[in-house]
Amino acid sequence: MTLTDPTTAIRPRTWRTRAAFWWIALSALAIAVLAPLPYALTSLTDLAAQDQQLATNYAGRSSAVQLAFYLHITCGGIALLLSPLQFATRLRIRAVAAHRAVGRVVLGAIAVAGLAGLVLAPHNVAGPVGTAGFGLLALLWLGFSATAFLAIQRRRDVTAHRRWMVRAFALTYAAVTLRLWLGVLMGAQSGVWGVDGDTAFERAYLLVPFLCWVPNLIVAEWYLAVQRRTVPDPLTREVAAP
Template structure:
């Protein structure tokens, strides 16, 4: 993509947009580290012994399924960590080669992580609800990545931007899932008088849809606002 394929919005980005951008960067970085580093530094058995429910769910699975799990964690973390960079105006406008290179890495990581997610959806902690919720998330994630690639290959920058926004909303589910668990687990402990482990499992029954449906709704509202305001063409952060 050439630099002139994007139109820089007049003036600096509003302060609230910059704050929102940096919140996304910092939260994505924190969750990418929080979600990936334990699996890079400890074995599943050690994590399971520390009462990590997800690790316990996979510790005794077949080797091929554990490999799929690690691919999902590693590639998903990569996509989450690098995706915010694609929304930075300075990178997109001034370093188009870097923008393209990072974009290829992100889309490739999503294809691997999403494909792995389709498999893992059948062995998740939330049972049929999780299979439906996480399976749909993985399928839509793949659809978004493929369409983001196809639209930019044919030179349709506006459509590419729309698909990138939708795809990132689904990538960001890794953050919102954990935020919902952080909020819901102690809520269930206090309201139902149960221990942390059982509260976590009950919260996990809710998040398979809650972690991504609101994200996608916000993304669509954002895109509608973009369409109604031509000055916002390009959709970057202003950062």
């Protein structure tokens, strides 16, 4: 893959663009590191004894479900951690080999985390709503990523590859928005209505299986629609070569 003009392909970024990128990158870093950390340091059984809701749900499950849980949080964390690098314009243009290598790791991590997510969906805390929400999330996550891979691997279609990766990242970022929505919903219940923490969590978790990713996908589609009407992204000027 080559560039028609690598010196002019970098588009100046506004402060809004920079702020959005750094918010996404830093929030992704925080969740990718902090969310799996308790499970890396403490067993599910011990976390369940501490009344940790998710650990309580999975501590009594079969070994296969527990393995899927660990694969999901580990590989999902890797995908979340590395994905922002793929949207760094200068890295894409000036370090093409690194961009490709990181991209392969991201897609591989999504494949494992998505399949593990399908295994976990019927065993989630939210019941049938969670099975539908998280199951559909996993299917779309896998589908968008596979489409992005095929677009670049088979057709050398850089523009289509980028657009599908934007959609895939919107779903990857659900790991962040899930926790943001939980915080907002639980805080509102506790602060306004005085609901206890466990009840607030259970009620909030009935909404987040869809709330954590549907708005993300809507924002991604809006962003892509805006991109069609404005100056083409640097990647649209790339000419793919075998």
